[in-house]
Amino acid sequence: MTAMEDALRLESVSKTYGDRVRVAALENVSLSLPYGSFTAVMGPSGSGKSTLLNTASGLERADTGRILVGGQELDASDETAATRFRRGRIGFVFQSFNLLPTLTVWQNVLLPARIAGTSVDKRHARRLLDRVGLGDRLEQRPAELSGGQQQRVAIARAIVTRPALLFADEPTGALDSARAAEVLMLLGESVREYGQTVVMVTHDPVAAAYADRVLFLADGRIVDEMRAPETAGVAARMAAFRTGKVAA
Ligand SMILES: Nc1ncnc2c1ncn2[C@@H]1O[C@H](COP(=O)(O)OP(=O)(O)OP(=O)(O)O)[C@@H](O)[C@H]1O
Numbered sequence: 001m002t003a004m005e006d007a008l009r010l011e012s013v014s015k016t017y018g019d020r021v022r023v024a025a026l027e028n029v030s031l032s033l034p035y036g037s038f039t040a041v042m043g044p045s046g047s048g049k050s051t052l053l054n055t056a057s058g059l060e061r062a063d064t065g066r067i068l069v070g071g072q073e074l075d076a077s078d079e080t081a082a083t084r085f086r087r088g089r090i091g092f093v094f095q096s097f098n099l100l101p102t103l104t105v106w107q108n109v110l111l112p113a114r115i116a117g118t119s120v121d122k123r124h125a126r127r128l129l130d131r132v133g134l135g136d137r138l139e140q141r142p143a144e145l146s147g148g149q150q151q152r153v154a155i156a157r158a159i160v161t162r163p164a165l166l167f168a169d170e171p172t173g174a175l176d177s178a179r180a181a182e183v184l185m186l187l188g189e190s191v192r193e194y195g196q197t198v199v200m201v202t203h204d205p206v207a208a209a210y211a212d213r214v215l216f217l218a219d220g221r222i223v224d225e226m227r228a229p230e231t232a233g234v235a236a237r238m239a240a241f242r243t244g245k246v247a248a
């Protein structure tokens, strides 16, 4: 018997892109996230935040290192197996939303459950869409929605099945502050009420303060972390990174 496993564990994960110009998007990243934790990932553009989420969720394959989800190794080299592994257990909110253009809002939200062959709690789905302010948009298609509305559909889609692990890449990037607060509260509730583990990329210190821990990335490495973050402290830390006062 082992001790309680982490919801997510990365062991020395590295990922390099490109042949001609090689970019080390992740370098030796190790981390452990306990169940029911809410982690924010921050860092400059190009520091590897999306790459971290994509490899940790098995959407992209790491060059080296191990990724364990609930103690089970995720092998992204076999795409079919990785997809099956993710299904029902990992949710993803993409930076670019990735909604299906031919499906309505309602169909988009129900799709992951349909694919996974699990029954959907339609009342829960409906409540979620009301919560994100889209209860009256169920029959519309993504092209008929604003960027922020599409983002909220993507969030509802990712959390409707209550995946144990939820990755969200700038889930509030296209939202005004009131909508962003609503989404962040929703993510916080997913963590507290359902014990979900959330990893969220954000550029916004206000959003990061909803998390219980912030990881700071620079040039593909975790260079710092902050527990029980507060907006002002996170903003100050980011400013220090920008002016080079903290060695990265
Ligand atoms: N598919 C790809 N092919 C080649 N290089 C890539 C690819 N995806 C990412 N990169 C490179 O890897 C590095 C990390 O990119 P990544 O998208 O993870 O950054 P990010 O921190 O998410 O940035 P942003 O805040 O702008 O979204 C960058 O230098 C980027 O150019």
Ligand SMILES: [Mg+2]
Residues within 6 Å of the ligand: 049, 050, 051, 095, 169
């Ligand atoms: Mg990104």
